[in-house]
Amino acid sequence: MMELLTKQGDSTLVPQCMYPITGVCCVDRVYTDVAVFDITDEGVAVREICVDTPSRSG
Numbered sequence: 001m002m003e004l005l006t007k008q009g010d011s012t013l014v015p016q017c018m019y020p021i022t023g024v025c026c027v028d029r030v031y032t033d034v035a036v037f038d039i040t041d042e043g044v045a046v047r048e049i050c051v052d053t054p055s056r057s058g
Contacts, residue, residue: 004032013037013044 002012013030029047030037036048 001031001033004034 004012006012012032028039030039030044034050035046036050038045038047
């Protein structure tokens with residue numbers, strides 16, 4: 001599981017990987033602290049939104 005947003009509020013999901021890739025097109029689902037996303041040929045789709053999300057304050 002990963003956090004969806006950085007401390008600055010930027011998304012941690014990015015359109016292109018900036019690091020060396022060991023497996024291309026091998027991810028089809030991403031689990032975050034806020035939601036579950038499906039990675040499809042058309043883009044990213046929200047599969048499930050978590051009800052109890054952690055607070056981002058302070």
